[in-house]
Amino acid sequence: MQKSTAQNPVPSNDNQPREYGRRGDEPVIRFMRFKTPAAIFSLVFSLVCLAAIFTKGLNLGLDFTGGVSAEINYTQPVEQKQVMNALEEAGFKEPVVQFLGNQRDLIIRMPAQEGEDLASRLNTAVQLPNNTASVQKVDAVGSQVGNELYIRSVGAVALALILMLVYVTIRFEFKLAVGAVISLLHDTIVTVGIFAIFGWPFDLTVLAAVLALIGYSLNDSIVVADRIRENFRKIRGADPVEVVDISLTETLRRTIMTVTTVLLVDLAMLFLGGDGLFWFAVAMLVGLFVGTYSSIYIGTSYALWRGLNRQDFVVQVKPEFEETDIVP
Structure with a gap:
C-alpha cells in the first residue's frame, strides 16, 4: 500500500499576530x-x-495681566467690528469684543485704561446710530x-x-x-x-x-x-x-x-x-x-x-x- 505524501495542514491559530500569515490587504505599518x-x-x-x-x-491676555471687563446690552443685533471701531475711535486701547450667547449681549475686555470715570466714558463710546447700548457691569482686574x-x-x-x-x-x-x-x-x-x-x-x-x-x-x-x-x-x-x-x-x-x-x-x-x-x-x-x-x-x-x-x-x-x- 502506497503511503500518502501529503502533509497534514498546519492548524490556523487566530491568536497569531496579523503580520504572521495575515491577509495580504492588512499590512503592518512599521x-x-x-x-x-x-x-x-x-x-x-x-x-x-x-x-x-x-x-x-x-x-498673556487680560485674564492674567489684569485690565477692564464690561458687559454691554444693545437693543438691536450688532457686529463685533462696529463695537471695536467705536471703542478705538473713543480712545480705548486694544479692545476685544465677544458675544454672550446672542448678537445683542457682548463682553468687552481691554487693558487697564488711563483716565477717570471709566464707566461713563465707556457708556458714551459704545452708543451706535439707531442702536442704544446700556452698560450692565464694569469690572477692573488688577495685575495681582x-x-x-x-x-x-x-x-x-x-x-x-x-x-x-x-x-x-x-x-x-x-x-x-x-x-x-x-x-x-x-x-x-x-x-x-x-x-x-x-x-x-x-x-x-x-x-x-x-x-x-x-x-x-x-x-x-x-x-x-x-x-x-x-x-x-x-x-x-x-x-x-x-x-x-x-x-x-x-x-x-x-x-x-x-x-x-x-x-x-x-x-x-x-x-x-x-x-x-x-x-x-x-x-x-x-x-x-x-x-x-x-x-x-x-x-x-x-x-x-x-x-x-x-x-x-x-x-x-x-x-x-x-x-x-x-x-x-
Missing part, C-alpha cells in the same frame, strides 16, 4: 522604524519651545489677581498630569504610565511653546484648550495602551517592537476617524466661531496633531526603551499557589 529620529526631533523641538517660553515669554490666576493655572496643569500618571499606572503598567505622562508633557510644552514663538495671545480660553488637549491625548494613549496589553497577552513569537507596530496599526483607523471628527468641529470654530473662539480653536488645531503624533512615538517609544515586554502584562502565580509533586 511605526517604530522611525522611533529614534522621532525621539531626537521631539527632544530638540521641545527644548526650542522651552527656550521660547522662558526667554521670549507668553503674550492676574498673577494669582496664572500660578493657579500652572498648578492645574501639573495636578492633571500627576493624577493621570496615577490612573494609567493602576489601569495598565508603570512603564506605559510614565510614557503617557511624558507624552502629555510634550504636548503641553509644544502647544504653549508655539504660542510663545509666534507671540499669539495666551488667555484663559487657550488654557482651557490645553487642558482639553491633555484629556484628548490621554484618551488616545489609553486606547493604544489597551491594545498593546491585549496583543502582548495573545501573541506568541513576536518581539516587543513587532507587537507595538501591530497594536498601532490596529488602532490607526480609529485614530484617523477621531482626528477627522475633532478637526471638522475645530475648523468650524476657527472660521465661524468669531474672535471669542479663534485662539481656542488655534490651540486645539495645534494640539490635535501634536497629541496624535505623541501617542504614537513618545509614549510607546519610552515604554520600549524601558524594556516593555510580555511579562509586564502576564499575571504571575504566587509561589503558594504553584503545583508541587506529591510524594506518597
